[in-house]
Structures are given as C-alpha cells and as structure tokens.
Amino acid sequence: MTMAGIIRAMARRSPDKLCIRFRDTTLTFSQLSARVERAADAAVGLLGLCKGDTAAIVARNRPEYLEVAMGLPEAGVPVATINARHTPAELLHICLDIGAKVIFADRDSAKMLAAAGLPPATRIIVFGVEYETLIAAAVPMVRPPIHEWEPWTVPYTSGTTGAPKGVILSHRSRILAALMMGVEFGCFSPDDSFLALTPLNHGAGMAFTLASVLLGGCVELQENFDAELVLRTLKSGRITGVFMVPTHFAQIFALPAHVLQACEGAPIKTIISNAAPLSQAMKERIIAYFGSTVLHEVYGSTEGGIVSNIRPADQLRKERCVGLAFPATEIKIVDDRGAACPPWVPGELFSRSPVSFSGYWGKEAETREAVKDMWVTVGDIAMFDDEGYLYIVDRKKDMVISGGVNIYPREIEEALMACPGIAEAAVIGVPDEKWGERLKAFIVSDAAANLETDLIVAYLRERIAKYKIPDSFAFVATLPRNANGKVLKTALRAGLEER
Numbered sequence: 001m002t003m004a005g006i007i008r009a010m011a012r013r014s015p016d017k018l019c020i021r022f023r024d025t026t027l028t029f030s031q032l033s034a035r036v037e038r039a040a041d042a043a044v045g046l047l048g049l050c051k052g053d054t055a056a057i058v059a060r061n062r063p064e065y066l067e068v069a070m071g072l073p074e075a076g077v078p079v080a081t082i083n084a085r086h087t088p089a090e091l092l093h094i095c096l097d098i099g100a101k102v103i104f105a106d107r108d109s110a111k112m113l114a115a116a117g118l119p120p121a122t123r124i125i126v127f128g129v130e131y132e133t134l135i136a137a138a139v140p141m142v143r144p145p146i147h148e149w150e151p152w153t154v155p156y157t158s159g160t161t162g163a164p165k166g167v168i169l170s171h172r173s174r175i176l177a178a179l180m181m182g183v184e185f186g187c188f189s190p191d192d193s194f195l196a197l198t199p200l201n202h203g204a205g206m207a208f209t210l211a212s213v214l215l216g217g218c219v220e221l222q223e224n225f226d227a228e229l230v231l232r233t234l235k236s237g238r239i240t241g242v243f244m245v246p247t248h249f250a251q252i253f254a255l256p257a258h259v260l261q262a263c264e265g266a267p268i269k270t271i272i273s274n275a276a277p278l279s280q281a282m283k284e285r286i287i288a289y290f291g292s293t294v295l296h297e298v299y300g301s302t303e304g305g306i307v308s309n310i311r312p313a314d315q316l317r318k319e320r321c322v323g324l325a326f327p328a329t330e331i332k333i334v335d336d337r338g339a340a341c342p343p344w345v346p347g348e349l350f351s352r353s354p355v356s357f358s359g360y361w362g363k364e365a366e367t368r369e370a371v372k373d374m375w376v377t378v379g380d381i382a383m384f385d386d387e388g389y390l391y392i393v394d395r396k397k398d399m400v401i402s403g404g405v406n407i408y409p410r411e412i413e414e415a416l417m418a419c420p421g422i423a424e425a426a427v428i429g430v431p432d433e434k435w436g437e438r439l440k441a442f443i444v445s446d447a448a449a450n451l452e453t454d455l456i457v458a459y460l461r462e463r464i465a466k467y468k469i470p471d472s473f474a475f476v477a478t479l480p481r482n483a484n485g486k487v488l489k490t491a492l493r494a495g496l497e498e499r
Helices: 003-013 029-045 063-075 088-098 107-114 129-137 171-185 203-214 227-235 246-253 257-263 280-290 364-370 409-417 453-461 489-497
Strands: 018-022 025-028 055-058 079-082 102-105 123-126 151-155 193-196 218-221 241-244 270-273 295-301 305-310 330-334 347-352 380-384 390-395 400-402 405-407 422-432 436-445 472-475
Touching (some): 003 029, 003 171, 018 029, 029 063, 029 129, 055 063, 063 079, 063 151, 063 203, 102 107, 123 129, 151 171, 193 203, 193 227, 203 218, 203 241, 203 295, 227 241, 227 246, 227 257, 280 295, 280 409, 330 380, 400 422, 400 436, 409 422, 409 436, 409 453
Parallel strands (some): 055 079, 055 102, 193 241, 270 295
Antiparallel strands (some): 400 405
C-alpha cells in the first residue's frame, strides 16, 4: 500500500467526507484523491519525471503540500520536504544534495529559491495559478509500479550538529506510524479533527497530519502559528487533537490574562508535544490550564520515528520522563562496550521498529553509524528507571566533561527553567585549561524579571550538585534556533570562539 493508495481507499469508503480545511478552502476525500492522482500524472506526462528522479517542496502549510507529497511518489519520484524558513544558501545546499529536478513552492519561497543560484535546468512550480494550470492539464498516464518499501519523502534533519542530512522515509514506515498513532493517542479516528500548526517539512508535523488523514479524520491546516488564534480555535470545540512544540506553549502562556481566561476549558481530547523537551515546570502549567487527561509528550527522531510516549496519567508521577516504548517499538540502552545498562545508569539509546528510516540520502557512512544491526541511534543519552520508564539525559554530543566527570546540560537547563524570572536557558561546555571544560549558561529572562547571577546560583545550589552549577552566565535577548525551533548550541559555541 502506498500513500496515494490509502487516499484512494478512503475516497471509496467516504467520498464526501471532509478531510482538509485551510482558510476558506475545504477538500473531501474524493477531491483530495483526484488531485493526488493528477499530481502523479502531471509528474510523468507534463514534467517528464521518471522513476528515480527527485523533487522538492519549499512552502508553508497548505493543501497542495499534501497533494504533491502523496502524488509524486506514486510516480516513483520521492519528495524532499524543505523548511521554508531556510536561507537561500541552505536551500541551495539541500536542493543540490537531493538533486531535485522540480521544486514546488509558495510565492515567498519561490523568491528565496530564485536568489539561491539553483542550476538553470531546475524547474520551479509556484503554488497558485501555475500549479492549478499544471494539475488541470494532467491526463491519465501509465506509471511505474511502486512498492510500499520504496522512498516516499526525504525530510532533512535540523542540522544542530552539522550539515542537514536527508532522511529517507518509505510509504510503509509512515503508514504503519499512522496506524500506531491511531492506537496510542485517541484523536485520529474518522470522528476526530486535528489542528496542524507545525510545518509539514518537520518529521513530526507531517506525521501527525498524515495520521489524521490516513485514518479517515479531518485536518485543519494553519500556515503560521498565532497563539491567540490557536486558543480560540481549540475553544470552538471543532478540534479534538493538536500537536505543539515547547515554544508554542511559551507563546500561549505569554498571552494577556484576559485571553487565557476566556479560552480556558477547551474541550480537547489530546495534546501532543515533541521536537524539544518540555520542562517539568511547563508540563505542570499545561496540565493546570488544559486539564490532567490530555497531555502526551513523545520522544523520537525523524530517523527512528516515535520511540516513546508518556501518557497523561504519568505526567506528574514521573518527572522529566518520556514514558514507555511506543507500540511495536523496542528500546535498549547500552554502554560504550555495547553492554546493557542497568536502571538509572545512562547510556546510548537505540531503538528498532517498523517505522524506522531507510537510511540517509547519499550518505552510506553516516547510515552505518546510525543503524547497527537494525537498531537506530541518533546519539541520545538516556536511562531507564526501575519500572522501565525512559528518561532522556542529553544529546551525546552536548555532554560536557569537566574534571573527568560527565555532566549533562539538560539537567541544568531543567533547573534553570524552573527558576522564577527565567524564560529560556541553554548550557554548553567551554574550553578550560584546568578542568578541560567548564559550564556556561545563556539566559533569556522574562520581560519584567530583574535577575542577578548570585540569586540564580543560590537557587541552583538547592537543586543540583555544586559541580553542575555553571561558572559563568550570559544574559541574552534570544537563543539562536534553527528553522525547526531547536536551540543551536553550535552557534553559541561559535559565538564564543569568534570573540
């Protein structure tokens, strides 16, 4: 079964059922299926693409994004999903890496692509009149046979520790992921409507949107995040599930008190968080506002899919925990010799499941490093507790070694985020002749806060060991983030090196 095949099946089952809502536009399953088929036929008959060629999408959320992502792979043309917030240089790097012959883009992204210096032969199709003309002109074509294990899309990693890599995802992996999400979250049935806020180029943003559509539900797409609009949409009662990242919650709770009060009590079944860890302080605030039965926090990666989920009942019982293994998923934590770590002992996390990626695009060495005997790792350090619940300690590459002791910045960042007056925090290791590395914290304070280093240190002394307290603090207006919203610790380190 392919992605387009799933939509065909849904169109036969519920042809007139609404499946996508965007601004004033709506699509039923029969309408979406027809447009997906036309996109596949256009790829072959009008764009001259052959099985094995590649394409790309650079656009904000819109229905056409899903049409292309489902249609072109049905013609054997996998699609790279590229963040529309990238710079022209970043766009050029990824488009050359994937070898895209055709790029689909919204108007703003098309301007960025025009400045990127793409090869002259690269064709750019702009969503709107040009795309609609292409779709309207498509006629049924003979297409190559497509199997479910073949490449579907190629999202690119966020590049927090190096150049972005293309992650090959098969039709099969994403369909199985949707089925597993339908079991786990309770908001992806034909009777549910899901609010899609995060960019579709993002692995999780696409996955949760797909789960809604592939399982017969309706998805409401928003192209930009507006905190007040989101709250009022949830309050309306037409949405049963939503996926948000930690920065979304921060913006929601920064809204004026009268807005928060007016929108409290939204009748939502499920809130899913991912992409970056939620601080325990933020979890408690979400639960206090939205209720104790809705919040799920998942841990995973584009490569490994969803690896674990902490369900609502465990959110306050298991602090800083990411729950139990996802359905059909195995997890192991091993030391440097490959031996299994006992409870509460950190080690490198490996997972395996039917939804894992098929490798990095054109990077065999990196694929071998990430996949060992069918077990996938992205270099995260984790540990189990006595009940088998999972805790992410930190990224392996972010670990600081000071005086021969391993220190994990995430624990320190959690403590800082609970400190009154601190809105965001990031901790890195900086070179030190005596200790090898020492800790430096970057702090973003609340607008009305008057923070002093001595007060922060005093607060930390009551919560973490002395050797984990940063030696220096920098107060900054914002933390550098990549296009997916993750903190760029490489940029923090580079900024220090340039001084």
